[in-house]
Amino acid sequence: MKTTRRQFFQTIGLTVGGVGLGTTVAQAAPEASPPLPKSRKPGAIGIEWLGHGSFLFVSTNGKRILFDPWIMTSPACPGKYKKQGSFSSVDFIVWTHGHVDHFMLGDAKELIETYDPKVIAPWELSFFIKSEIPKANCLTFNLGNKGATADFDGVGITMVEAFHSAGAQLTGFQGTNRFVGEAVGYIFDFENGLRLYHSGDTSLMGDMKTIIGDYYKPDIAILPIGGVFTMGPEEAAHACSMIQPRIVIPEHYATFPVLEQDAERFKATTAKRAPNVEVLELVPGEMVELA
Secondary structure: OOOOHHHHHHHHHHHHHHHOOOOOOOOOOOOOOOOOOOOOOOOOEEEEEOOOOOEEEEOOOOOEEEEOOOOOOOOOOOHHHOOOOOOOOOOEEEOOOOOOOOOOHHHHHHHHHHHOOEEEOOHHHHHHHHHHOOOOEEOOOOOOOOOOEEEEOOEEEEEEEOOOOOEEEOOOOOOOEEEOOOOEEEEEEOOOOOEEEEOOOOOOOOHHHHHHHHHHOOOEEEEEOOOOOOOOHHHHHHHHHHHOOOEEEEEOOOOOOOOOOOOHHHHHHHHHHOOOOEEOOOOOOOEEEEO
């Protein structure tokens, strides 16, 4: 028998009501451990900056993950990727929010039609993608909101908080803005045990200490340093002092004239505020391997 949406939520309501608000909890749940991949294997992961906030990650087992791909109209994206099919294969696309410099609808349509990847995005953006690109394989019911973790072919992915706005501009920078949910960041647990935090677009926030730093303890952090739309160099350096990753990779700079044009101020400030953190400055289009 087919269950209607109304019946589904009525059933949930009856179930919650049956439990009762006065139930006494016998003891506190044990402290949870940070999510870990199911298996740990030797090897390195590949990280390639595509300019601005876009990245290509290659997992230990060769899974290719595009992160916030802004390709065709990005002045910072390497020219070699502006031809259809230039990525050879894409297993996953992960989006943080709907802003046009992270989610460009034209890029999304071409990438999804060309590679048929699995799509991970926050709840509202995921449904927006599905409405605009019906063939998109959106994994909304595997990982759809902040705080959740799922295993994707051996790569653990957790959706975490980011402080930023998140509208979508359907026709570019001059287009009409449409709300498509909140912005998020992500934690990646790769097969070799390496943990990476990509903050997405965000301001400085307390979660970077109490949740990201104290709980998830990432080995690598990718943080915006450009200012204007996100943290600037000083705020990002302070974020490093809270998170205490082994390596930090700066991003979201040198794209537009209004943004910070290099990473020098960030590197100098990080050396003072978080001297144990290594700043790894990437060149768009060049992949590095980390283990």
